[in-house]
Amino acid sequence: MSTASDVPAAPRARDPRLDFFRGMGMCIILIAHIPWNPWTNWIPARFGFSDAADMFVFCSGMASAIAFGRVFAQHGWLIGTFRILHRLWQVYWVHICAFVTVLTLAIALDQMLDVDHYVREELKLQPVLDDPRTYLVNLLTLRFVPNYFDILPMYLVVLAMTPVAMALARVSPALAGAVSVALWLGAQAGVLELTADATTGRPWFFNPFAWQLLFFTGFAFARGWLPAPPRDRRLALAAGGLVAIGIPLGCQNEFQCYAGFGAAPALGEAHEALGALIAKTNLGPLRYLHFLATAYLAFLAVGEGGRRLAGRVPDVLRMIGKQTLAVFLTGLVIAQGLGALLDVVGRSPLSALLVNLAGQAILLIAALIVTAVKSPPWRKPPVPDRRASSPAGARPPRGSPTTQAAAPG
Template structure:
């Protein structure tokens, strides 16, 4: 049995040893796809944004959240997995806890920044709309004494602020998962699947409001399955599937055929073309959206990460992985300028945003609400939506480059 003693070397499965060197550097696919997720998340969170009608979530079971969580698992394999392997379990755990500390305060800061911005708009702009109420923050302002305790203990989680707490809890599971892997890879797999089943079939959840039975919108016990899937592939615990034309077509077929069942937009197109087919799809859709489907769970549920969301994302990820080429070769060629300077600049920008995802995410969630206020002021014409979205893209890009500049610590003198 492999030892997990803090003072001894941490043992990983033999399948991971060949991948140790590979995960010491960032995969370009990781940063590009996580960067794309950041832009999609901004678009999705600008209130009543017409551009949000065309994001991936409108065409399939999974959305940018899955991209963020899966890529975060891959990034964590690089940032933390190597620490466990090189420095041992105790040091690896300390590194993870430090990241949890950062994510916790990012969550607290995001809440207060957004709440203050909405309160300032309500105070200074005498309009008919209450932006505090629109974001469901009235309970906090009506009873701050109770809610501030809930905020800091993560028992008061308004829906808009739910992804970072989920990410924090999943990160905190990493030391336990690494300990299980050192004993047996399949023990870790069984544990992860058991937690997912407990979230989907059972009643294990986290309370989101002290005055109701509402749970966290993102249940970490369900979403950890996707996080550790990305983690396992990047650490080399499992070999990625080969690029197969047959498997590629299976994934494409699943993505296309599932679209009418997962997207109201696509469903209306199908219903207009064939009313009888639309009736059958509607009945199936109603069944899938019932929380008590099969008397057990909803297969497309977002809160507990239903199985259809998992399968849809894996199919989408496989297609994207194949399209990027071996080791991200096609992305590397674009980054090297072989596809033209415009494409090279776009890939460079998206990569930078993906590399600074935490800073970008926190900023984009705060600025999205302010951009929604700007749209209200402008009148929400088509040109207004174009300008506001592009301005938001420019702002998050600037934040990514500024965060990278600060991380480089340019004020430190370089050794000769």
């Protein structure tokens, strides 16, 4: 049994909204990853229950539905599964290379600045250097997932669930949704989780059995398993109310947020009281609803088809969003270097401004380079050689533009 969404469709133009919000997410994630970055106090995570990680996973689900769902529909389940395996292979080695690169950079920073800080304190990777045989084996088998490198492993596990979701959806999209909800409930109950450090028993910071719900929510919207939400004033008011409630409760306490709200003890206590409802590790239900409310307001704000996304800044964000994996990897690496730069020059408003803007510029440069690499000159149609089409030995008449251009002086 197949569904209407499984019928092969003609290629469609890229949705500017998807690239725009993926690019925005990449920029925010870079800011959040720079150690002790003053700008971190003003990212959306400080004023709500969800953050850029939620945006990244939701948009990844939509992008996967567009990129891989079409393969399943046009070439069948087996070929679609092989396509997913190919992507898993790519992302796995990106994860490994990112870890080795960032660890090497941290070691180099410690040596250059003559400190014992970046490996041990910032990244907390000293155990890897103390016992490399154990930790490197665990790294390659995903039994060691450091906190700074935890998004891509979660994405690997969730993406590996896609063939199962597509098989279930051939019976009924509702069945695929029910299984997704069941996995999420298992994570909430503490039944389903993975170990991020086999030596200590620490669980994954992003529980993939919980976060797959957000991924497949985006996937379902893009595949047409869920209809686009209506543009309804009452729904907008409800979403706005939930987002407004999250603003004063987004910061946990004065040590984790300096934007103002976190300094109020009563608000910090209220935040802590919400507990599992807004938990990040298991994607608490209130966190999930807060993201959907935020996404709905953004959906309304950009207009139908993203018609309001015009101008220089949206264009730049869309360019960044088109190359999410490469840009995310770039941000993961340069964030530590930018943090070290702030350690050296200080964290004044001016230095923070310049360092953060430099980081965003590097993300754009990375996106431009990857775009160029993906469309090399040899893939473009050849320029016709007019001389080859002219009769042999034929010369243009004297005084013609060609002879004039070739004449000396």
